[in-house]
Amino acid sequence: MKLVSLRASYGTYLGIAVGDRIANAAETFALNFGTPGGDALADMETYLNGGDTAHDAARRVEDLATDSPNRTMWSSDALAASVPRAPKLLCLAGNYAEHIREGGDEAPEKTTTTPRVFMKPPSTTIIASGDRVVVPSNAGSIDWEGELGVVIGRRGKNISAMEALNHVAGYTIGNDISERSLVVPDGRAAREGDGWFDWLNGKWQDTFAPMGPCVVTTDDIPDPQVLGLRTRVNGETKQDANTVQMIFSCAELIEWASRLVTLEPGDVISTGTPSGVGSVRGEKLVPGDVVEVEIERIGILSNPVVGEE
Secondary structure (H helix, E strand, C coil): CEEEEEEECCEEEEEEEECCEEEEHHHHHHHHHCCCCHHHHCCHHHHHCCHHHHHHHHHHHHHHHHHCHHHCCEECCCECCCCCCCCCEEEEECCEHHHHHHCCCCCCCHHHCCCEEEEECHHHHEECCCCCEEECCCCCCEECCEEEEEEECCCECCCCHHHHHHHEEEEEEEECCEECCCCCCCCCCCCCCHHHHHHHHCCCCCCCEEEEEEEEECCCCCCHHHCEEEEEECCEEEEEEEHHHECCCHHHHHHHHHHHCCECCCCEEECCCCCCCCHHHCCCECCCCEEEEEECCCEEEEEEEEECC
16 A cells, blocks of 8 residues: 655645545545544554554555545645654665675674664655755765665564564655765864764755655565665666665664664654765766656655755
């Protein structure tokens, strides 16, 4: 099942994609089945907190829209980010061996290391497919990083890898836009750790976490480690990989992240990017570019790049 967030004057609401059309989840449910149960379909946040009740209600809407489209409240509103109000956006650095090697480092043995997790501020970085990535004034080299996003659907702490996928609601696409050469004041006195903080601060810029176009539920993607991933810039393929190449699987990332923080419904774990980033080619994103990240069975996340006004 493909779930989307749609924009309205009052905020966002939940849609269910059926073919090339999108059903208004709550209105379709209320029209055909009454309001009890449909309350869980108000928006993505409500759905993700609604557990099995929300999932079952959404499936009823999907079945109705497929079998009886004339009884469906169809929407033409624009897409919002797939999870527009994610409580936390956790990102992975160096989770594909070839990406580590292309940067000039040796990929460590999995048994001798742990995942490297950092966070982006979700309220200012997350944007929708179709929204503009803004190159800020302190940018030196903006890069693309196509990634699979894991959307948490069940709260948990210290989750085992064996149980981890039971805490997942579905999967989406992310682009961990990264500033590789943050421009800092000329007079800054050098301190230990400057390089690390410049790298991290370059991840935090506004609009640097495109996410979408949908969330595909786990019953349609039971195994997230078999998905093809491609990133294109202006139609030219830059990244071409498969999620089976991750060093740490989605389940292992959930296990590790849940040791650090309690995972909540709506949290998104962006699982790291494969090789093919721009910095190793001497390339960067500039105004006028269009970046597309495509993941098998999910869709295409597409964003134009513009300069800061």
